[in-house]
Amino acid sequence: MDDDQILFRPPTSHDARAMRSLAQGSQVLSVNSTYYYALMARHFQATCMVAEGTARICGYVIGYCPPEQPDTLFVWQVGVAKQSQGKGLGKRLLIALLRQKGPVFLEATIAPDNQPSINLFRSVARHFTAGHTFSEASFFDEDDLGVEEKAEHLMRIGPLSYHI
Numbered sequence: 308m309d310d311d312q313i314l315f316r317p318p319t320s321h322d323a324r325a326m327r328s329l330a331q332g333s334q335v336l337s338v339n340s341t342y343y344y345a346l347m348a349r350h351f352q353a354t355c356m357v358a359e360g361t362a363r364i365c366g367y368v369i370g371y372c373p374p375e376q377p378d379t380l381f382v383w384q385v386g387v388a389k390q391s392q393g394k395g396l397g398k399r400l401l402i403a404l405l406r407q408k409g410p411v412f413l414e415a416t417i418a419p420d421n422q423p424s425i426n427l428f429r430s431v432a433r434h435f436t437a438g439h440t441f442s443e444a445s446f447f448d449e450d451d452l453g454v455e456e457k458a459e460h461l462m463r464i465g466p467l468s469y470h471i
Contacts, residue, residue, distance in 0.1 A: 313360045313396070315403040318348035318367060322357050325364035329386040335421075336386055344369075347383075354380060356404040358387075358396055365391045368400045372410070379465075380410040385427065401431050405467065412465030416446050418457040428462050435467040 318326065323345035330336040330344075347355055351371045358366035366387040370380050385397045405413060413431065417424045432441040446461035 313358050313365065313399075315356055315358055315400065317352045318355050318357045319352075320345040320349045322348055322364055322367070326357070326367045326369075326386065329364065329367065329388055330384070332389055333386055336384055347371075354404070354408060356400055356407070358391075358400050360391075364388075366396045366400050368397075368404050370404065373414075376412070378411040380405065380408055380413050382413065382415040385424070397427050398430050398434070401427070402434060405431070405435070406469065409469065410465075411467060412463060413467065414461060414463050416459035416461050419460050420457070425462070428464060432464040435464070435469070440465055 323341045326344040326348070327338065327341050330338045347369050351369070354370040354372060356368045357364050367385070368382060369384045370382040373379060373381050382401065385400065387397050413428070415428060417428070429441060442463045443460050445458070447459040449458055452458070
């Protein structure tokens with residue numbers, strides 16, 4: 308898919324099935340109900356984004372601002388279609404969303420062994436010259452999530468600089 312043909316835009320509830328399908332196809336993301344994706348697209352449209360190419364969704368970011376941290380964008384999930392992986396689409400989606408939203412900090416929870424996601428967030432940190440402010444701390448452990456899910460660490464980037 309040609310990069311020039313990709314449109315970054317806020318999602319609508321009509322994108323929910325495609326978002327869920329991308330999560331399923333990844334074979335690594337948590338897959339939620341179509342209702343969940345539709346609800347996130349409708350209620351959190353300002354903090355979510357989809358990448359659309361040749362009339363289909365090829366990537367998405369789902370995020371929100373935690374109620375006690377309005378200056379922070381918490382990214383819950385980044386999904387990229389198999390055919391678009393390895394081309395920097397996830398990073399471009401995050402950068403586009405950050406530039407649109409303008410938060411001071413970016414957060415996400417990531418399993419400590421999920422090197423591709425860690426690399427994505429480190430790359431975004433370097434893009435906003437916030438690499439020196441990339442922190443990682445324990446967030447959810449097995450006692451919180453149970454044995455069926457891995458522990459998650461909180462990755463925090465910021466303050467972000469938008470002068471680049």
